[in-house]
Amino acid sequence: MAEPRPGLALRFQRRFLAARPLRSLPWPELEQSLRTAPDSALLADILHKLESTAAEPLDELYEALAGVLKEEEESTHCYKNYLLPSGECVSLCESTALISGGTTGLLTWEAALHLAQWALQNPGLFRDRTILELGSGIGFTGIAICKTCQPRTFIFSDCHPRVLRQLRENIQLNGFVPEPDVTWSTQTESQGQEVEGQNCQNPKVIVAELDWGSVTEKQLLGLRADVVIAADVVYDPEIILALIGMLQKLSTSRADRKAPEVFIASTIRNPDTYQLFQAELDKAGIRWQVIPAHSSCNFLYDVQPDVTILQLFI
Numbered sequence: 001m002a003e004p005r006p007g008l009a010l011r012f013q014r015r016f017l018a019a020r021p022l023r024s025l026p027w028p029e030l031e032q033s034l035r036t037a038p039d040s041a042l043l044a045d046i047l048h049k050l051e052s053t054a055a056e057p058l059d060e061l062y063e064a065l066a067g068v069l070k071e072e073e074e075s076t077h078c079y080k081n082y083l084l085p086s087g088e089c090v091s092l093c094e095s096t097a098l099i100s101g102g103t104t105g106l107l108t109w110e111a112a113l114h115l116a117q118w119a120l121q122n123p124g125l126f127r128d129r130t131i132l133e134l135g136s137g138i139g140f141t142g143i144a145i146c147k148t149c150q151p152r153t154f155i156f157s158d159c160h161p162r163v164l165r166q167l168r169e170n171i172q173l174n175g176f177v178p179e180p181d182v183t184w185s186t187q188t189e190s191q192g193q194e195v196e197g198q199n200c201q202n203p204k205v206i207v208a209e210l211d212w213g214s215v216t217e218k219q220l221l222g223l224r225a226d227v228v229i230a231a232d233v234v235y236d237p238e239i240i241l242a243l244i245g246m247l248q249k250l251s252t253s254r255a256d257r258k259a260p261e262v263f264i265a266s267t268i269r270n271p272d273t274y275q276l277f278q279a280e281l282d283k284a285g286i287r288w289q290v291i292p293a294h295s296s297c298n299f300l301y302d303v304q305p306d307v308t309i310l311q312l313f314i
Contacts, residue, residue, distance in 0.1 A: 092139065093138070108138060112140050114231075116299070117294065118309055125149075131228075136158050147174070156206065157210035178205050179205065227260055228250060229265075235273065241280065247314050248284060263291065263309060
């Protein structure tokens with residue numbers, strides 16, 4: 001895990017002390033101001049006080065403050081809060097760039113918002129059941145479901161190490177404690193027994209590293225998923241076959257041989273890619289139907305994208 005960045009006050013102090021020896025400044029008062037005042041207001045206040053004295057100008061102070069403010073502007077992440085209809089809030093640390101760390105999985109995409117809204121309108125589908133989410137990203141949809149739909153167990157999954165790390169942090173940020181890292185074999189042997197009697201007000205939460213191409217039917221069997229969901233996983237023609245193969249493995253991933261219910265939300269950015277996905281589903285013998293959903297999403301306040309939710313029969 002990366003070392004946390006020092007706070008604004010500490011970074012300002014380090015820069016200033018490195019720039020010139022300290023004479024006499026009220027550091028306790030300045031520390032409090034640095035923690036509470038907006039950057040622009042704080043900068044104006046300090047410079048005004050300096051300019052009102054007879055002391056020689058402190059160029060290093062200007063440089064130190066400018067450097068601190070520049071660091072803040074260049075921050076690569078931010079915190080977002082999403083208000084749910086229940087009144088609860090999902091708080092997430094997200095990337096400020098579309099692509100960060102070689103992945104697009106460090107921010108919340110539109111289909112995840114639509115899928116969450118649809119799930120909150122259909123809580124009975126998730127209540128007291130085990131949910132597996134493919135390509136969870138940083139966790140918005142799953143966290144929203146855990147907070148409002150009372151699943152027994154929710155299994156977040158992804159394959160990118162940085163995404164998985166941020167996913168865990170966001171889950172903890174929202175008051176849930178992911179199960180300790182366990183091997184696939186441990187999950188396979190004990191998952192079914194552990195969830196019996198689980199309090200659905202406080203669902204069991206698992207974060208799994210899941211590679212669609214290498215995961216086996218036996219490993220999926222251990223998860224015992226009743227419902228499988230995914231959002232914005234149909235965006236690249238090169239991963240469609242891996243996704244289809246994953247869905248085929250899921251078709252035999254239940255001990256009673258009853259396949260899980262599957263719902264995939266997709267933003268239609270490239271119609272050709274989406275049609276290819278539907279064509280590959282047909283080739284694999286996987287039936288599908290479009291789930292009616294609201295054309296607008298309460299979590300989006302600007303452009304409403306073209307999002308479709310498919311139910312798959314695997």
